Amino acid sequence: MMSVQPSAEDYRNRAALVMNNILFFGSLGYTLFWGSLGFELLIVLNISFTFWYFLCFYPLSKQQTLLAKNMLFYGLILHCFAYSNFLFDKQSGMHLYAIAIIPTSFLVYSNEEGIHRISVILCAVFLLWSTELGLFPNGYYSLSTTQNTIALLIALSTIVAGSIAIMFVFDATLKNYQLGLTRISQRDALTNLQTRRVFMDKLQLRFGDTDNGPNNDYLLMLDVDDFKTVNDNYGHHIGDKMLIHISQQMSKGLKEQDLLARFGGEEFVILLCERSIEQVKQYSEQLLEALQQNPLKMESQPALKRSVSIGISEVGQNYHLSLKAADRALYNAKNNGRNRYVVV
Protein backbone atom coordinates (compact mmCIF):
# COMPACT_ATOMS: atom_id res chain seq x y z
CA MET A 1 0.00 0.00 0.00
CA MET A 2 1.17 3.51 -0.68
CA SER A 3 2.12 5.29 2.54
CA VAL A 4 0.97 8.88 2.91
CA GLN A 5 4.04 11.12 3.09
CA PRO A 6 3.82 14.71 4.26
CA SER A 7 3.87 16.92 1.18
CA ALA A 8 6.20 19.85 0.55
CA GLU A 9 3.21 22.04 1.39
CA ASP A 10 2.91 20.37 4.82
CA TYR A 11 6.57 21.11 5.50
CA ARG A 12 6.15 24.70 4.33
CA ASN A 13 3.27 25.12 6.76
CA ARG A 14 5.35 23.67 9.57
CA ALA A 15 8.23 25.97 8.68
CA ALA A 16 5.86 28.92 8.74
CA LEU A 17 4.72 27.85 12.17
CA VAL A 18 8.29 27.58 13.47
CA MET A 19 9.13 30.95 12.01
CA ASN A 20 6.05 32.54 13.50
CA ASN A 21 6.85 31.10 16.90
CA ILE A 22 10.26 32.67 16.68
CA LEU A 23 8.82 36.03 15.75
CA PHE A 24 6.20 35.59 18.43
CA PHE A 25 8.87 35.17 21.10
CA GLY A 26 10.88 37.98 19.54
CA SER A 27 7.82 40.17 19.87
CA LEU A 28 7.31 39.00 23.44
CA GLY A 29 10.95 39.89 24.13
CA TYR A 30 10.33 43.38 22.80
CA THR A 31 7.15 43.70 24.85
CA LEU A 32 9.11 42.98 28.03
CA PHE A 33 11.89 45.25 26.91
CA TRP A 34 9.59 48.22 26.23
CA GLY A 35 7.78 47.44 29.45
CA SER A 36 11.04 47.72 31.38
CA LEU A 37 11.63 51.12 29.74
CA GLY A 38 8.10 52.32 30.41
CA PHE A 39 6.86 52.65 26.81
CA GLU A 40 3.20 51.61 27.27
CA LEU A 41 2.23 52.31 23.65
CA LEU A 42 4.92 49.98 22.37
CA ILE A 43 3.75 47.25 24.75
CA VAL A 44 0.23 47.53 23.33
CA LEU A 45 1.57 47.47 19.77
CA ASN A 46 3.62 44.36 20.43
CA ILE A 47 0.67 42.60 22.00
CA SER A 48 -1.43 43.47 18.95
CA PHE A 49 1.18 41.89 16.67
CA THR A 50 1.20 38.78 18.80
CA PHE A 51 -2.55 38.68 18.26
CA TRP A 52 -2.12 38.89 14.47
CA TYR A 53 0.51 36.11 14.57
CA PHE A 54 -2.03 34.01 16.37
CA LEU A 55 -4.80 34.79 13.87
CA CYS A 56 -2.56 33.84 10.93
CA PHE A 57 -2.66 30.23 12.12
CA TYR A 58 -6.13 30.16 13.58
CA PRO A 59 -8.49 28.21 11.28
CA LEU A 60 -10.30 31.03 9.48
CA SER A 61 -11.55 31.52 5.95
CA LYS A 62 -8.86 32.00 3.31
CA GLN A 63 -9.64 35.71 2.99
CA GLN A 64 -9.61 36.31 6.74
CA THR A 65 -6.26 34.54 7.05
CA LEU A 66 -4.86 36.67 4.24
CA LEU A 67 -6.13 39.78 6.02
CA ALA A 68 -4.42 38.66 9.26
CA LYS A 69 -1.16 38.04 7.40
CA ASN A 70 -1.33 41.48 5.78
CA MET A 71 -2.16 43.18 9.07
CA LEU A 72 0.78 41.41 10.65
CA PHE A 73 3.35 42.28 8.01
CA TYR A 74 2.31 45.79 7.04
CA GLY A 75 1.68 46.63 10.68
CA LEU A 76 5.07 45.28 11.65
CA ILE A 77 6.82 47.22 8.92
CA LEU A 78 5.00 50.44 9.77
CA HIS A 79 5.79 49.88 13.42
CA CYS A 80 9.51 49.34 12.70
CA PHE A 81 9.46 52.28 10.30
CA ALA A 82 8.05 54.58 12.97
CA TYR A 83 10.50 53.24 15.59
CA SER A 84 13.59 53.52 13.54
CA ASN A 85 12.86 56.77 11.72
CA PHE A 86 10.90 58.92 14.16
CA LEU A 87 10.94 57.48 17.64
CA PHE A 88 14.46 56.24 18.21
CA ASP A 89 17.67 56.92 16.47
CA LYS A 90 18.89 54.43 13.94
CA GLN A 91 21.37 52.86 16.40
CA SER A 92 18.40 51.25 18.13
CA GLY A 93 18.52 48.58 15.39
CA MET A 94 14.74 48.55 15.03
CA HIS A 95 15.01 48.61 11.24
CA LEU A 96 17.01 45.36 11.33
CA TYR A 97 13.81 43.60 12.21
CA ALA A 98 12.91 44.02 8.53
CA ILE A 99 15.62 41.50 7.65
CA ALA A 100 13.64 38.81 9.47
CA ILE A 101 10.49 39.92 7.69
CA ILE A 102 11.89 39.14 4.24
CA PRO A 103 12.46 35.35 4.61
CA THR A 104 9.40 35.02 6.83
CA SER A 105 7.17 36.38 4.10
CA PHE A 106 8.26 33.45 1.89
CA LEU A 107 6.95 31.03 4.47
CA VAL A 108 3.87 32.79 5.69
CA TYR A 109 2.42 33.70 2.29
CA SER A 110 1.50 30.84 -0.02
CA ASN A 111 2.73 30.87 -3.62
CA GLU A 112 -0.65 32.11 -4.83
CA GLU A 113 -0.25 35.09 -2.48
CA GLY A 114 3.09 35.97 -4.14
CA ILE A 115 2.00 39.51 -4.92
CA HIS A 116 1.61 40.25 -1.20
CA ARG A 117 4.99 38.71 -0.55
CA ILE A 118 6.62 40.98 -3.13
CA SER A 119 5.01 44.11 -1.72
CA VAL A 120 6.01 43.16 1.84
CA ILE A 121 9.60 42.65 0.72
CA LEU A 122 9.62 45.99 -1.10
CA CYS A 123 8.30 47.74 2.02
CA ALA A 124 10.90 46.02 4.20
CA VAL A 125 13.69 47.01 1.80
CA PHE A 126 12.41 50.60 1.80
CA LEU A 127 12.43 50.59 5.61
CA LEU A 128 16.02 49.36 5.75
CA TRP A 129 17.13 51.78 3.07
CA SER A 130 15.36 54.84 4.50
CA THR A 131 16.74 54.23 7.98
CA GLU A 132 20.27 53.50 6.84
CA LEU A 133 20.34 56.70 4.75
CA GLY A 134 18.65 58.74 7.47
CA LEU A 135 16.01 59.84 4.98
CA PHE A 136 13.62 60.95 7.72
CA PRO A 137 14.15 63.08 10.84
CA ASN A 138 16.18 61.47 13.52
CA GLY A 139 14.48 59.69 16.42
CA TYR A 140 13.12 61.66 19.33
CA TYR A 141 14.31 59.26 21.99
CA SER A 142 17.83 58.14 22.35
CA LEU A 143 18.44 54.80 23.96
CA SER A 144 21.46 54.28 26.18
CA THR A 145 24.24 52.06 24.84
CA THR A 146 23.03 49.12 26.95
CA GLN A 147 19.43 49.62 25.85
CA ASN A 148 20.52 49.84 22.23
CA THR A 149 22.51 46.65 22.66
CA ILE A 150 19.52 44.81 24.17
CA ALA A 151 17.19 46.00 21.40
CA LEU A 152 19.72 45.02 18.79
CA LEU A 153 20.29 41.65 20.41
CA ILE A 154 16.59 40.86 20.42
CA ALA A 155 16.32 41.80 16.73
CA LEU A 156 19.47 39.91 15.76
CA SER A 157 18.71 36.80 17.76
CA THR A 158 15.26 36.67 16.16
CA ILE A 159 16.87 36.97 12.74
CA VAL A 160 19.54 34.34 13.47
CA ALA A 161 17.09 31.89 15.04
CA GLY A 162 14.69 32.44 12.16
CA SER A 163 17.40 31.89 9.56
CA ILE A 164 18.58 28.70 11.27
CA ALA A 165 15.01 27.42 11.41
CA ILE A 166 14.61 28.19 7.71
CA MET A 167 17.86 26.41 6.84
CA PHE A 168 16.87 23.26 8.69
CA VAL A 169 13.26 23.16 7.70
CA PHE A 170 13.91 24.01 4.06
CA ASP A 171 16.60 21.37 3.91
CA ALA A 172 14.15 18.80 5.28
CA THR A 173 11.48 20.01 2.85
CA LEU A 174 13.81 19.70 -0.11
CA LYS A 175 15.00 16.23 0.88
CA ASN A 176 11.45 15.08 1.45
CA TYR A 177 10.39 16.53 -1.88
CA GLN A 178 13.24 14.81 -3.72
CA LEU A 179 12.47 11.54 -1.94
CA GLY A 180 8.85 11.91 -2.97
CA LEU A 181 9.86 12.49 -6.59
CA THR A 182 12.13 9.43 -6.56
CA ARG A 183 9.33 7.33 -5.10
CA ILE A 184 6.86 8.59 -7.66
CA SER A 185 9.23 7.88 -10.55
CA GLN A 186 9.86 4.33 -9.25
CA ARG A 187 6.22 3.40 -8.96
CA ASP A 188 3.58 2.71 -11.54
CA ALA A 189 0.89 5.35 -11.10
CA LEU A 190 -2.04 2.93 -11.47
CA THR A 191 -1.01 -0.15 -9.52
CA ASN A 192 1.70 1.36 -7.31
CA LEU A 193 3.94 -1.53 -8.35
CA GLN A 194 7.53 -0.97 -9.41
CA THR A 195 8.05 0.13 -12.98
CA ARG A 196 9.74 -1.95 -15.65
CA ARG A 197 12.82 0.26 -15.48
CA VAL A 198 13.26 -0.13 -11.74
CA PHE A 199 12.73 -3.87 -12.10
CA MET A 200 15.46 -4.10 -14.78
CA ASP A 201 17.83 -2.00 -12.66
CA LYS A 202 17.27 -4.33 -9.71
CA LEU A 203 17.88 -7.40 -11.87
CA GLN A 204 21.11 -5.80 -13.04
CA LEU A 205 22.11 -5.13 -9.43
CA ARG A 206 21.31 -8.66 -8.34
CA PHE A 207 22.76 -10.60 -11.26
CA GLY A 208 25.20 -8.14 -12.88
CA ASP A 209 26.76 -8.81 -16.28
CA THR A 210 28.75 -11.85 -15.30
CA ASP A 211 27.50 -15.34 -16.03
CA ASN A 212 26.55 -16.71 -12.66
CA GLY A 213 24.71 -19.88 -13.51
CA PRO A 214 21.46 -21.05 -11.89
CA ASN A 215 20.87 -19.79 -8.35
CA ASN A 216 17.32 -20.78 -7.44
CA ASP A 217 15.76 -17.52 -8.64
CA TYR A 218 12.83 -17.65 -11.03
CA LEU A 219 11.37 -15.13 -13.45
CA LEU A 220 7.65 -15.14 -14.10
CA MET A 221 6.06 -13.21 -16.98
CA LEU A 222 2.32 -12.77 -16.50
CA ASP A 223 -0.34 -11.45 -18.85
CA VAL A 224 -4.03 -10.90 -18.10
CA ASP A 225 -6.26 -13.09 -20.30
CA ASP A 226 -8.83 -11.48 -22.60
CA PHE A 227 -8.29 -8.16 -20.91
CA LYS A 228 -9.33 -6.15 -23.93
CA THR A 229 -12.92 -7.40 -23.48
CA VAL A 230 -12.97 -5.87 -19.96
CA ASN A 231 -12.27 -2.46 -21.44
CA ASP A 232 -14.61 -3.03 -24.37
CA ASN A 233 -17.55 -4.31 -22.30
CA TYR A 234 -17.24 -2.39 -19.03
CA GLY A 235 -15.13 0.67 -19.81
CA HIS A 236 -11.56 1.70 -19.18
CA HIS A 237 -12.09 2.57 -15.51
CA ILE A 238 -13.22 -0.99 -14.74
CA GLY A 239 -10.20 -2.21 -16.73
CA ASP A 240 -8.02 -0.10 -14.44
CA LYS A 241 -9.70 -1.53 -11.35
CA MET A 242 -9.14 -5.03 -12.69
CA LEU A 243 -5.41 -4.35 -13.13
CA ILE A 244 -5.18 -3.09 -9.54
CA HIS A 245 -7.16 -6.07 -8.28
CA ILE A 246 -4.95 -8.58 -10.12
CA SER A 247 -1.74 -6.87 -8.99
CA GLN A 248 -2.95 -7.12 -5.38
CA GLN A 249 -3.56 -10.84 -5.81
CA MET A 250 -0.08 -11.25 -7.27
CA SER A 251 1.58 -9.55 -4.34
CA LYS A 252 0.15 -12.12 -1.93
CA GLY A 253 2.67 -14.82 -1.05
CA LEU A 254 5.70 -12.77 -2.08
CA LYS A 255 8.69 -12.48 0.23
CA GLU A 256 10.61 -9.35 1.06
CA GLN A 257 13.41 -9.90 -1.45
CA ASP A 258 11.04 -10.86 -4.31
CA LEU A 259 10.26 -8.29 -6.98
CA LEU A 260 6.96 -7.53 -8.64
CA ALA A 261 6.62 -4.95 -11.40
CA ARG A 262 4.18 -3.82 -14.03
CA PHE A 263 6.02 -4.54 -17.24
CA GLY A 264 3.61 -2.57 -19.41
CA GLY A 265 -0.14 -2.57 -20.21
CA GLU A 266 -1.66 -5.77 -18.76
CA GLU A 267 1.71 -7.52 -18.49
CA PHE A 268 3.53 -8.09 -15.19
CA VAL A 269 6.82 -9.62 -14.16
CA ILE A 270 7.90 -11.29 -10.92
CA LEU A 271 11.26 -12.40 -9.59
CA LEU A 272 10.90 -15.13 -6.99
CA CYS A 273 14.15 -15.42 -5.08
CA GLU A 274 15.65 -18.55 -3.54
CA ARG A 275 12.82 -20.94 -4.31
CA SER A 276 12.62 -24.48 -5.59
CA ILE A 277 10.68 -25.07 -8.81
CA GLU A 278 7.99 -26.77 -6.71
CA GLN A 279 7.56 -23.62 -4.64
CA VAL A 280 7.33 -21.52 -7.81
CA LYS A 281 4.68 -23.82 -9.25
CA GLN A 282 2.82 -23.67 -5.96
CA TYR A 283 2.86 -19.84 -6.01
CA SER A 284 1.53 -19.88 -9.60
CA GLU A 285 -1.23 -22.38 -8.81
CA GLN A 286 -2.30 -20.37 -5.79
CA LEU A 287 -2.44 -17.19 -7.86
CA LEU A 288 -4.57 -18.84 -10.58
CA GLU A 289 -6.86 -20.22 -7.90
CA ALA A 290 -7.06 -16.90 -6.02
CA LEU A 291 -8.16 -15.12 -9.20
CA GLN A 292 -10.96 -17.63 -9.68
CA GLN A 293 -12.05 -17.40 -6.05
CA ASN A 294 -11.82 -13.60 -5.80
CA PRO A 295 -13.39 -11.96 -8.83
CA LEU A 296 -13.49 -8.17 -9.05
CA LYS A 297 -16.60 -6.99 -7.20
CA MET A 298 -18.67 -4.34 -8.97
CA GLU A 299 -21.42 -2.11 -7.63
CA SER A 300 -24.43 -2.90 -9.78
CA GLN A 301 -23.20 -5.83 -11.85
CA PRO A 302 -22.06 -9.38 -11.15
CA ALA A 303 -18.44 -9.78 -10.05
CA LEU A 304 -15.98 -9.93 -12.95
CA LYS A 305 -13.46 -12.74 -13.28
CA ARG A 306 -10.22 -12.70 -15.25
CA SER A 307 -7.36 -15.17 -15.27
CA VAL A 308 -3.69 -14.76 -16.10
CA SER A 309 -1.24 -16.78 -18.16
CA ILE A 310 2.22 -17.29 -16.70
CA GLY A 311 5.57 -18.09 -18.30
CA ILE A 312 8.28 -19.31 -15.93
CA SER A 313 12.03 -19.67 -16.38
CA GLU A 314 14.88 -20.13 -13.96
CA VAL A 315 17.40 -17.28 -13.93
CA GLY A 316 20.40 -18.83 -15.61
CA GLN A 317 23.70 -17.52 -16.81
CA ASN A 318 22.21 -14.43 -18.37
CA TYR A 319 19.07 -12.87 -16.97
CA HIS A 320 18.21 -11.21 -20.30
CA LEU A 321 17.99 -14.66 -21.88
CA SER A 322 15.93 -15.88 -18.91
CA LEU A 323 13.46 -13.03 -19.45
CA LYS A 324 13.14 -14.01 -23.11
CA ALA A 325 12.64 -17.64 -22.11
CA ALA A 326 9.87 -16.65 -19.64
CA ASP A 327 8.26 -14.61 -22.41
CA ARG A 328 8.31 -17.64 -24.74
CA ALA A 329 6.78 -19.76 -21.98
CA LEU A 330 4.05 -17.13 -21.54
CA TYR A 331 3.36 -17.29 -25.28
CA ASN A 332 2.97 -21.08 -24.98
CA ALA A 333 0.64 -20.70 -21.98
CA LYS A 334 -1.55 -18.37 -24.06
CA ASN A 335 -1.55 -20.73 -27.03
CA ASN A 336 -2.35 -23.72 -24.84
CA GLY A 337 -5.60 -22.20 -23.62
CA ARG A 338 -4.66 -19.45 -21.06
CA ASN A 339 -5.31 -19.52 -17.27
CA ARG A 340 -2.22 -21.68 -16.78
CA TYR A 341 1.51 -21.62 -16.28
CA VAL A 342 4.24 -23.07 -18.47
CA VAL A 343 7.80 -23.69 -17.30
CA VAL A 344 10.76 -23.74 -19.68
Ligand SMILES: Nc1nc2c(ncn2[C@@H]2O[C@H](COP(=O)(O)OP(=O)(O)OP(=O)(O)O)[C@@H](O)[C@H]2O)c(=O)[nH]1
Ligand atom coordinates in the same frame (compact mmCIF):
# COMPACT_ATOMS: atom_id res chain seq x y z
N1 LIG B 1 -7.93 -0.10 -18.65
C1 LIG B 1 -6.67 -0.23 -19.07
N2 LIG B 1 -6.41 -0.91 -20.19
C2 LIG B 1 -5.14 -1.05 -20.59
C3 LIG B 1 -4.07 -0.48 -19.88
N3 LIG B 1 -2.90 -0.79 -20.50
C4 LIG B 1 -3.26 -1.53 -21.59
N4 LIG B 1 -4.60 -1.71 -21.63
C5 LIG B 1 -5.40 -2.45 -22.61
O1 LIG B 1 -5.07 -3.81 -22.54
C6 LIG B 1 -5.56 -4.41 -23.74
C7 LIG B 1 -4.65 -5.54 -24.15
O2 LIG B 1 -5.27 -6.20 -25.17
P1 LIG B 1 -4.61 -7.43 -25.92
O3 LIG B 1 -3.14 -7.16 -26.13
O4 LIG B 1 -5.43 -7.66 -27.15
O5 LIG B 1 -4.69 -8.62 -24.92
P2 LIG B 1 -5.91 -9.41 -24.29
O6 LIG B 1 -7.24 -8.84 -24.66
O7 LIG B 1 -5.63 -9.51 -22.84
O8 LIG B 1 -5.78 -10.81 -24.96
P3 LIG B 1 -4.72 -11.96 -24.62
O9 LIG B 1 -3.53 -11.33 -23.99
O10 LIG B 1 -4.41 -12.59 -25.94
O11 LIG B 1 -5.41 -12.89 -23.68
C8 LIG B 1 -5.68 -3.29 -24.76
O12 LIG B 1 -7.05 -3.11 -25.06
C9 LIG B 1 -5.11 -2.08 -24.05
O13 LIG B 1 -5.83 -0.91 -24.39
C10 LIG B 1 -4.38 0.27 -18.70
O14 LIG B 1 -3.50 0.83 -18.00
N5 LIG B 1 -5.67 0.37 -18.33
